[in-house]
Amino acid sequence: MKDQKKLYKEAMQVLKDTSRTFYIPITFLKNDLKLSVAAAYLAMRAIDEIEDHENLSNDVKFDLLSATSEFLKGEFDAAAYDALLAPYASELPEVTLRLADWVLFCPEGSRPIVQASTSEMAFGMAKWSKANWQVHTREDLDEYTYYVAGLVGTMLSEIWEWGAGIKTDRDLAIGYGRGLQAVNILRNQHEDMDERGVSFVPDGWTRDDLFTYAEENLAKGDLYMKDINKRTVLLFCRLPLALAHKTLKAMQEGREKMSRAEVEQTVEEVQAD
Incomplete structure (x- = not known):
């Protein structure tokens, strides 16, 4: 031991x-x-x-x-x-x-919660590795982002219920995870294609469509917060979501990412709220 x-x-x-x-x-x-x-x-x-x-x-x-x-x-x-x-x-x-x-x-x-969720994630990652992460439809994107991020949301919800008696909506939990992942996809879109030949953008979608997808799921993340009534858990969930919202805004303004100062300011704002 x-x-x-x-x-x-x-x-x-x-x-x-x-x-x-x-x-x-x-x-x-x-x-x-x-x-x-x-x-x-x-x-x-x-x-x-x-x-x-x-x-x-x-x-x-x-x-x-x-x-x-x-x-x-x-x-x-x-x-x-x-x-x-x-x-x-x-x-x-x-x-x-x-x-x-x-x-x-x-x-x-x-x-058991952590093992089951990680097991399902590994299964999904294996499946998408075999498919070389080629996303063609919105359904493909939803499935991939469920495995690598939506599962994080559902796992956290199970942990909150187990450890703090907090009940949350499963679909909103998936949206919370998906929103964070969609921002990562936008940040790494060109790098993924140039370095790995991988595209997570459905056929016929523009970058604006991907921004819309991220916004829709981050909005579910915002709703997810409303069911959380324990401050420490709320602080945990808020920070990644706040950083995702601000990173999305920075990219919409033509910047690659948030500045270090903006990140530090966001951490302070979340803690002070």
Whole structure:
């Protein structure tokens, strides 16, 4: 059994190293909610690093993600996971190699929620890796953004209900996640095409259509907030949403992203509200 204090310190450091967007709001949470969401972020980041890896073939990604999805359906087999990744261990980051630790770090009560959601996400990522992430219809875009982001929303809703008795609307939770992902797609649209030959834009859609898609889903995210009556949870949910809204506005004004000063100001505004 790993020392939990040591594991906590290591987990929070890896979290800080891998996410500037989510580290701060996670620190707003308390006790088991904080541990649950931190573990969930690390677990989902672990598989995301496989999906996004520049040097792994799509077939390898499919195999790794499919197997990981199966491992997460029951008691996680750390030895089998290590064996699965062994041929690629030198290329994969710490957050991916230590997935077993993030499962162990997660409180027992919320662990089934985190494992089930991460398992479903890994399945979806495997499917879309096999399809080379070629989106052709709105239905394709909805499916992809559900797997990689809407699932984050539904998982968080289950964690809020488990840990704080907060009930939220599932469709709004999916919209919350989708909205954040749509902003990321807009930010990386040209890079994805130029560097990976991947387009998440449905056939016949303009960039304005993608902006509309993001706005529609961020509006669902705004409604999602109305069901949350615990301040620490509300602070957690508000910050990524506020940053997404402002990033979208910056791009509509022709800028690539928000300035560091704008980000810091947004954090202060959310905390002061």
